[in-house]
Each structure stands twice: as C-alpha cells, then as structure tokens.
Amino acid sequence: MRRAAIVHPLRTPVGAFGGALRDLPVEDLAATVVRAVVERSGVDPGRVDDVVFAQSYANSEVPCVGRWVALHAGLPEHVPGMQLDRRCGGGLQALVTAAMMVQTGAADVVLAGGVESMSRIEYYSTATRWGARAGTVSLYDRLDRGRERSQPEARFGPISGMVETAENLASDFGLGREAADAYAARSHQRAAAAWKEGLFEAEVVPVEVPQRRGEPIVVTRDEGIRPDTTAASLARLRTLVPGGTVTAGNASQQNDAAAACLVVAEDALDDLGLEPLGYLESWAVAGCAPSRMGFGPVPAVSRLASRTGTDTRSLLDDMALVELNEAFAVQVLAVLEGWGWHDHDRLNVLGSGISLGHPIGATGVRMLTTLLHELHRRGGGRGLATMCIGGGQGLAAVLESA
Numbered sequence: 001m002r003r004a005a006i007v008h009p010l011r012t013p014v015g016a017f018g019g020a021l022r023d024l025p026v027e028d029l030a031a032t033v034v035r036a037v038v039e040r041s042g043v044d045p046g047r048v049d050d051v052v053f054a055q056s057y058a059n060s061e062v063p064c065v066g067r068w069v070a071l072h073a074g075l076p077e078h079v080p081g082m083q084l085d086r087r088c089g090g091g092l093q094a095l096v097t098a099a100m101m102v103q104t105g106a107a108d109v110v111l112a113g114g115v116e117s118m119s120r121i122e123y124y125s126t127a128t129r130w131g132a133r134a135g136t137v138s139l140y141d142r143l144d145r146g147r148e149r150s151q152p153e154a155r156f157g158p159i160s161g162m163v164e165t166a167e168n169l170a171s172d173f174g175l176g177r178e179a180a181d182a183y184a185a186r187s188h189q190r191a192a193a194a195w196k197e198g199l200f201e202a203e204v205v206p207v208e209v210p211q212r213r214g215e216p217i218v219v220t221r222d223e224g225i226r227p228d229t230t231a232a233s234l235a236r237l238r239t240l241v242p243g244g245t246v247t248a249g250n251a252s253q254q255n256d257a258a259a260a261c262l263v264v265a266e267d268a269l270d271d272l273g274l275e276p277l278g279y280l281e282s283w284a285v286a287g288c289a290p291s292r293m294g295f296g297p298v299p300a301v302s303r304l305a306s307r308t309g310t311d312t313r314s315l316l317d318d319m320a321l322v323e324l325n326e327a328f329a330v331q332v333l334a335v336l337e338g339w340g341w342h343d344h345d346r347l348n349v350l351g352s353g354i355s356l357g358h359p360i361g362a363t364g365v366r367m368l369t370t371l372l373h374e375l376h377r378r379g380g381g382r383g384l385a386t387m388c389i390g391g392g393q394g395l396a397a398v399l400e401s402a
Contacts, residue, residue, distance in 0.1 A: 296394025
C-alpha cells in the first residue's frame with residue numbers, strides 16, 4: 001500500500017468570534033487557503049484528483065463545500081469535490097479520507113482541508129415550511145442547538161451542551177478550577193510566545209477582508225490569544241455552571257478559519273516535483289459515552305496503539321510531540337489522567353484550542369499543520385494529533401515528519 005505524503009499544509013489566521021473575519025463568507029475563507037496551497041506547492045491544478053473538505057456547520061449557501069471551493073478557487077471544472085463532517089474531528093477525518101484514497105490507488109493527489117465560520121452560523125426554524133398560521137415561531141441558534149442535540153435523547157437523556165460533559169469529567173477525576181486555570185494560562189502563554197518568536201509565519205496565509213469603503217483589511221495573526229493571561233486573572237471569571245470548573249477563559253473559543261494541504265501518493269512525488277512535509281502513519285477512531293465526550297482521545301489512542309502492536313503509554317512515549325485539542329482545560333486534564341501520561345514539555349507546545357481557537361471543521365487540519373511545521377523545525381520525528389468529538393467520539397492519528 002502506498003504511503004500518503006502531506007504537502008504544504010497551510011492555514012489562515014484563526015479569527016475570533018465576531019472578529020475580523022466575521023463578514024467573510026466561508027467559501028472565500030476556504031478558497032484563500034486552497035489557492036495558497038496550490039500556488040506554493042507548484043502543483044498543476046489539473047492533476048488534483050479530488051477535493052475533500054470538512055465543515056461541521058454547513059448550510060445551503062455553500063452546498064458540498066469541497067466542490068464549491070474547488071470551483072471558487074479556480075481549479076479546473078473536471079476536479080470534483082466532497083464534504084464530510086465528523087464534528088470536531090472533521091478536518092483530521094478529511095486528511096484521513098484523502099489518505100485512504102491515495103493509499104488504495106483511487107487517486108494520486110487529493111486536496112484535503114476544513115473550514116468553519118462560526119461567526120456566520122445562522123438561526124433557523126423547523127416550523128415554517130408548511131406554515132405557522134398564528135402564534136410565535138421559534139428560531140434556533142444552530143451553534144447551541146448542535147451541542148444540545150449531539151446524541152439521541154431517547155437513549156441517553158438530555159445533555160445541556162458540551163460544558164456539561166466537561167463538568168462530568170471534572171467530577172469523575174476530581175479536577176478543580178485551579179488546575180484548569182493554570183493549564184489555560186499556559187496555553188495562552190505558549191501561543192503568544194510562538195507568535196513573538198515567528199514560529200507560525202511559515203504556516204499562516206494572510207486573509208484579505210473587503211471593506212465597504214477603502215482598502216481591504218489584511219488579517220495576519222490569530223485573534224484569540226491573550227498574552228497577559230495568568231491563572232490569577234482567569235480565577236476572577238465566573239464559572240458557567242454554579243460550583244463548576246469551566247469558564248469562558250479555560251474553554252476553547254468559537255472561531256473562523258480554514259486549513260488545507262495536499263495528500264499525495266509517495267510514488268508520485270518526484271513526477272509532480274513535490275516535497276512532502278510529512279506522512280500519515282496510522283489512525284483510529286473510537287466512540288465513548290456522549291455525556292463524557294471529552295474523554296474520546298483515550299479510547300481512540302488505545303485503539304490506535306493496539307492496531308500498531310503497542311500500548312497507549314508506549315505509543316505516547318515514542319512521540320516527539322503530542323497535539324491534543326483543548327476543548328476544555330478540565331477535559332485535557334482528564335484525558336491525561338486516562339492516558340497516565342503527563343509530559344507537558346511535549347504537549348501542545350505552541351498552544352491549542354483555548355488559545356489558538358477551535359474553528360470546528362478546520363481544527364484537525366490546523367493541528368496537523370502546526371504539528372508538522374514544528375516537527376520539521378525540531379529536526380523530525382513522529383507526532384500524535386488527537387481530539388474529542390461532540391456526541392462521544394475520539395479521533396487520533398500519528399504523523400511522521402519527512
């Protein structure tokens with residue numbers, strides 16, 4: 001089976017909710033990074049066999065975002081595209097799906113990515129198509145509604161949202177507010193230091209945002225990082241649940257971003273004149289209780305380790321770096337307890353969802369982009385990218401630096 005090489009992984013800056021990217025349509029956000037991947041790699045656009053893109057909050061404004069973005073970015077008409085959704089794991093799933101296409105010989109070159117504009121997610125009604133003759137019509141916020149309906153209520157009971165699942169893990173593992181705030185502060189400090197040292201410059205594509213008057217604004221940096229964050233400053237925030245641990249400061253953000261890369265058959269690299277940054281080595285996905293969705297990386301990494309003939313601790317110890325998406329600080333801490341592994345010198349060394357942000361469908365590709373660039377800077381090695389997924393899943397993948 002052919003190895004799947006990862007070429008020119010890039011991402012946009014991660015915009016804050018309602019921030020500088022809020023008026024940019026999702027198709028423009030995604031097309032910006034797709035064009036950059038094609039241009040910087042030098043690949044002939046006509047050689048792209050398919051475009052696989054993740055989006056978790058899709059709608060009919062941009063149906064089948066992979067095909068839509070391929071056309072919008074100027075790829076030839078014969079290049080097809082598709083859309084997939086594995087919620088928080090969608091971006092990484094797009095890469096995995098593209099890799100399977102390459103590994104099995106169904107394609108030589110696939111453009112994989114993810115996009116989310118959480119600022120533009122709409123309100124909707126389920127009661128108006130056949131007419132509401134009188135009375136009030138309810139509009140649902142699709143952001144909140146998607147979290148509330150992440151599982152069949154008839155089987156699992158109601159879950160108020162992802163915050164409840166994080167508080168369940170805090171209770172299960174006896175995790176307190178102080179530890180959560182300390183972890184969140186470190187995430188912001190690491191991300192701020194990375195920007196200061198120029199570590200993100202190679203992976204970030206500037207985004208132009210048209211203005212009604214005057215020249216476009218050019219967004220070049222992630223907006224959600226707060227360099228002055230400390231555990232003491234976070235301790236002043238009110239918890240979202242009385243007596244709980246989760247606050248707006250120690251949870252992931254809502255964001256706007258896109259990320260993409262080429263996934264190429266290793267034996268086609270020379271013919272195409274492409275240099276890989278890394279390879280997908282192995283991956284696994286696993287389910288868990290929806291009410292403990294944040295624990296998903298534990299069974300996912302366990303399954304991945306088993307499939308590669310090892311155990312969780314050995315697999316983690318073999319990794320040069322580990323990227324574990326920060327949905328919530330207490331969720332990260334619970335996963336570390338589940339793994340029995342607490343090496344913070346190799347974990348999220350440049351920050352993650354709490355500081356860099358969590359643009360749902362784009363997050364997985366953002367993570368692998370950061371991971372591969374950082375492995376390259378450090379001279380190579382293998383890295384793990386993993387995340388929890390709303391509804392009770394975990395996805396994990398091992399990537400090898402080229």
